[in-house]
Amino acid sequence: MATQYTDENPTNHFELTEQLIYSTFEKIIRIVTERRDQLLVQLFDIKQDYLNKENTRKKQVADLEKLIQQLMETSIQQNEVGKFQEEQMRQTRAEIQKYENETPIPFPSLNTEGLDSLLKQLEKLGSFQDIAVLYRNKTKPIRKIGGQSRKKGERYIPSGLALDGEKIYIADGDNTRILIFSTEGKFIHEFDLWELKYPHGIALNKERVFISDRILDTIYTFSKTNYELIKSVKGDVSFPLGLTTDTNGEVLVADSENNRIAVFSSDLYYIREIGKDKLIFPHDVKIYNNKIFVADSNKINNIHIFSKSGDLLKSIIKLETGVGEYIFLCCDLYNNIIISDYFRNSIKIFTKDGQLIHKIKCIYPRGIVVNNNFDIICASFDDCEINIY
Incomplete structure (x- = not known):
């Protein structure tokens, strides 16, 4: 039979209430912490995808600009050659326009409530490259x-x-x-x-x-x-x-x-x-x-x-x-x-x-x-x- 508590024994009521509050808080903290860690991993993957796309874009622009520079430095001795190079330069500039804007950020706003804080925590953890270097520096205990x-x-x-x-x-x-x-x-x-x-x-x-x-x-x-x-x-x-x-x-x-x-x-x-x-x-x-x-x-x-x-x-x-x-x-x-x-x-x-x-x-x-x-x-x-x- 369960123990009956009366007003004559308020201490037991208080202890039970206190235990319930602490156990509830601990459960909430555990769930929030787990969800936070999951979000950090997800945000890291999103960030890495964004950085990879941005690096690809920058490389393509650099390669195309280098090609234009090479074409401009080439001595145009014949009209047909000049027309050919001119067309190449036009096409190359058209390609550059496709990449002249930065890669769109894959999440709506850095100022969204809560997201900015999470991203700052993510930054503290460092990029994948930083973590790889960190591991590579480990040689002895x-x-x-x-x-x-x-x-x-x-x-x-x-x-x-x-x-x-x-x-x-x-x-x-x-x-x-x-x-x-x-x-x-x-x-x-x-x-x-x-x-x-x-x-x-x-x-x-x-x-x-x-x-x-x-x-x-x-x-x-x-x-x-x-x-x-x-x-x-x-x-x-x-x-x-x-x-x-x-x-x-x-x-x-x-x-x-x-x-x-x-x-x-x-x-x-x-x-x-x-x-x-x-x-x-x-x-x-x-x-x-x-x-x-x-x-x-x-x-x-x-x-x-x-x-x-x-x-x-x-x-x-x-x-x-x-x-x-x-x-x-x-x-x-x-x-x-x-x-x-x-x-x-x-x-x-x-x-x-x-x-x-x-x-x-x-x-x-x-x-x-x-x-x-x-x-x-x-x-x-x-x-x-x-x-x-």
């Missing part, structure tokens, strides 16, 4: 998170990573625990997972931590506040590797030996599957901007992009190896794809269309994440450290 735990002499073997604001969650596979550090390298907390054999993938939502155990074929969820086990599910997956959560509360798991992505509710009830006939031993899965990115062992292309409904949109990026269970991936704000290629000792950054931007040497990289400042955070199996580039 700017910071390392130490290779030892609080227990003297004990090294951890990092596997999956998850980022929660300024906190990094690390699945320590060999020591069956989760470590939490700040992005500055300060140790925050650790909690042991005696129920597990080998925690591999890790994902977070607002209230929970989700972990895959590839040895026990089990998915676990723990409380984010006290780290107590909430629920575990065994048997729906076989050799589960990477996993992720989405804004609808679903948990997606790379169910590698079943060649699919298994979808669960936040309470770990099995819902559906994705990519059953299209994937070969999937290693990792992530969701960005309502698209599902999957890394697997396919010998043609290793990265597959699905819609939220499960339709395969495209397959891109052929890695030099597709063997093993250690391909992790993540994406930045512009859907550039960052991959830790374990067997090629490298971190690779690709455009959303699969063009290689840059490659960073890293010995046996595993879990990988990128923050909104484009810092790449990657676990290294070789030195048992977390490298930040």
Whole structure:
């Protein structure tokens, strides 16, 4: 029976109201933030299309003006040659007129309420070229998170990573625990997972931590506040590797030996599957901007992009190896794809269309994440450290 509150107990009324207000505000903030990020990506694509068209126009004008200059500098010795050149110049000038106006801006007004502010934020993030240069400047870690735990002499073997604001969650596979550090390298907390054999993938939502155990074929969820086990599910997956959560509360798991992505509710009830006939031993899965990115062992292309409904949109990026269970991936704000290629000792950054931007040497990289400042955070199996580039 539900608890009855009376006027004699106003504190409970106040607490319930306060909880409702805070939870409503948090939900609104989360939705607005997600929508803002989606708009920024859309505006970036619009801006890039505009800049590409404008650059094409300017190049065409420059080429045509250069042609006119060449014709004017040519000595006209014969009348017929002169007439021919004159006609060429007339046609060229007519072509220039087609391009003399700037490319129309593809959105109605920079002064539209809200749009100007969004565009300014977009400018702060820089152009695609600036981001590519930023990635190419990454060659060595700017910071390392130490290779030892609080227990003297004990090294951890990092596997999956998850980022929660300024906190990094690390699945320590060999020591069956989760470590939490700040992005500055300060140790925050650790909690042991005696129920597990080998925690591999890790994902977070607002209230929970989700972990895959590839040895026990089990998915676990723990409380984010006290780290107590909430629920575990065994048997729906076989050799589960990477996993992720989405804004609808679903948990997606790379169910590698079943060649699919298994979808669960936040309470770990099995819902559906994705990519059953299209994937070969999937290693990792992530969701960005309502698209599902999957890394697997396919010998043609290793990265597959699905819609939220499960339709395969495209397959891109052929890695030099597709063997093993250690391909992790993540994406930045512009859907550039960052991959830790374990067997090629490298971190690779690709455009959303699969063009290689840059490659960073890293010995046996595993879990990988990128923050909104484009810092790449990657676990290294070789030195048992977390490298930040």
